[in-house]
Amino acid sequence: MTTAAGLRYTAMTIPWHPMVIATVVGAAVLASGHARLVVIPTTLLAAAAGFAFDDPSQEIVAASPSSLLHRRLGRLIVVIPPTIILWTTLVSQGVSGIDEAFTLAAMFIGMVGVTFGIAGVAAHRTGGRGGAVAAPVLLLALIISALFPPRWRPLPLGDVPGGWPALQARWSAAALIGALVLLVSSRDPARRRL
Amino acid sequence: MTSISSGPARGVAVALARVDGRHLLKSPLFLAGLGVAMLGTAVFVLGALTDDATTWSNDAWTIGAGFILAAVFAMLAVNRTSLRDHREHTDEQHGSLPTNQTQRLAGMFGAVLWPATVSTLLLGVVVVFASTQVDVPAITIVNVLHNAALFLMLGAVGLALAAWVPSSFAAPVVAFALYFIHPGETPAAWHVIWPFATLGTVGLAMWHILYLLGLALLLLATAATRWERGRGQAIVFLGSAATVATSLTVLINGACSQAGPCLL
Numbered sequence: 232m233t234t235a236a237g238l239r240y241t242a243m244t245i246p247w248h249p250m251v252i253a254t255v256v257g258a259a260v261l262a263s264g265h266a267r268l269v270v271i272p273t274t275l276l277a278a279a280a281g282f283a284f285d286d287p288s289q290e291i292v293a294a295s296p297s298s299l300l301h302r303r304l305g306r307l308i309v310v311i312p313p314t315i316i317l318w319t320t321l322v323s324q325g326v327s328g329i330d331e332a333f334t335l336a337a338m339f340i341g342m343v344g345v346t347f348g349i350a351g352v353a354a355h356r357t358g359g360r361g362g363a364v365a366a367p368v369l370l371l372a373l374i375i376s377a378l379f380p381p382r383w384r385p386l387p388l389g390d391v392p393g394g395w396p397a398l399q400a401r402w403s404a405a406a407l408i409g410a411l412v413l414l415v416s417s418r419d420p421a422r423r424r425l
Numbered sequence: 426m427t428s429i430s431s432g433p434a435r436g437v438a439v440a441l442a443r444v445d446g447r448h449l450l451k452s453p454l455f456l457a458g459l460g461v462a463m464l465g466t467a468v469f470v471l472g473a474l475t476d477d478a479t480t481w482s483n484d485a486w487t488i489g490a491g492f493i494l495a496a497v498f499a500m501l502a503v504n505r506t507s508l509r510d511h512r513e514h515t516d517e518q519h520g521s522l523p524t525n526q527t528q529r530l531a532g533m534f535g536a537v538l539w540p541a542t543v544s545t546l547l548l549g550v551v552v553v554f555a556s557t558q559v560d561v562p563a564i565t566i567v568n569v570l571h572n573a574a575l576f577l578m579l580g581a582v583g584l585a586l587a588a589w590v591p592s593s594f595a596a597p598v599v600a601f602a603l604y605f606i607h608p609g610e611t612p613a614a615w616h617v618i619w620p621f622a623t624l625g626t627v628g629l630a631m632w633h634i635l636y637l638l639g640l641a642l643l644l645l646a647t648a649a650t651r652w653e654r655g656r657g658q659a660i661v662f663l664g665s666a667a668t669v670a671t672s673l674t675v676l677i678n679g680a681c682s683q684a685g686p687c688l689l
Contacts, residue, residue, distance in 0.1 A: 248592055270605065271601065278597060279594065362594070366601075367454055367597055371461070371498075375461075378468070
């Protein structure tokens with residue numbers, strides 16, 4: 232089977248309706264004219280991306296001669312480009328200035344990273360349906376982050392001391408941690424134990 | 426596994442409410458919401474124990490916000506439980522049972538009473554404890570009841586979403602919207618439509634509770650029309666719509682009258 236065919240079959244197993252819902256709701260929110268609400272489409276699209284690992288055929292393909300990490304990378308290759316295109320299209324309407332654009336991009340990448348990390352872990356406990364868990368856990372993470380004083384807030388949605396660079400650094404760190412959690416959770420269950 | 430005995434419609438609904446109520450109490454989503462409520466409470470209690478300047482009116486908002494978020498997480502839990510058949514592809518199997526969807530919906534709404542009761546009792550205990558540390562106004566008792574009504578209303582939102590938008594992403598979208606979207610800092614009469622609005626007088630607060638309960642019944646009737654459109658649904662729909670309209674009229678006229686400041 233060619234790579235293109237493999238990706239096409241992978242795309243067929245991914246639930247796309249969360250991305251459609253996120254785009255429609257995000258566009259409606261932005262159409263209301265509140266530029267400060269640009270964080271809503273960002274959060275919704277990031278949460279929708281968490282459904283990338285939802286696979287009704289997980290238990291069947293688990294026995295195939297490809298590692299879990301390899302299968303998940305295939306799903307990421309399919310899901311990430313449309314997510315980025317949709318987010319850029321939506322958010323470009325409500326951004327003013329290059330600093331804000333970079334910060335929002337860092338926030339989006341950070342949220343997507345966190346969501347992938349959560350979905351990767353949750354997929355093990357939910358029979359391959361971690362997407363439904365990722366969105367509420369992302370919300371919980373944002374709430375718990377908001378309980379911290381701005382100086383220590385790990386996932387800041389508003390101003391923090393240090394301005395744009397501090398926001399970008401914290402969200403980049405969140406993306407990195409999310410990616411690491413995803414990598415660890417993607418170790419093959421059938422791997423050779425030391 | 427708990428068996429459900431066959432019997433009259435009300436008996437089935439009560440039995441389902443009992444089973445799913447216990448499921449909801451053990452749901453990680455509901456427990457996460459309670460955790461957030463406890464964090465909000467802890468922030469206030471720490472302040473009250475360490476800072477003499479702590480007052481109920483200025484600092485207890487963390488408790489209120491915590492329990493509001495607990496209600497939002499309960500909505501997510503109710504929605505997830507309601508989507509069980511959809512998730513497991515057992516709609517058709519359960520459709521062959523001698524109970525109809527409306528009875529199951531009533532049972533699921535009855536199940537919401539469990540987390541609503543637990544949360545309201547917990548909030549009551551928090552208020553009683555807080556009253557030993559700071560002066561707590563009498564209207565707080567009505568606010569505790571408001572919390573129960575909020576749980577029921579948001580539970581009905583979870584059920585209506587499961588009926589009409591059977592996607593596991595729909596309820597999180599509503600939860601994010603409730604978290605991010607606020608009516609604004611400057612009080613205005615229309616803010617009373619916001620389910621989290623707190624009113625300044627006992628009378629108006631009671632009307633807001635009635636508004637939330639009316640909204641809950643309206644959402645339930647709307648959810649039931651997904652499967653059945655009978656006279657019973659029509660009566661509940663019209664009755665609850667009238668309750669919502671009446672309470673909103675009273676609230677909008679009373680909250681920001683020209684005679685004084687807004688009571689929001």
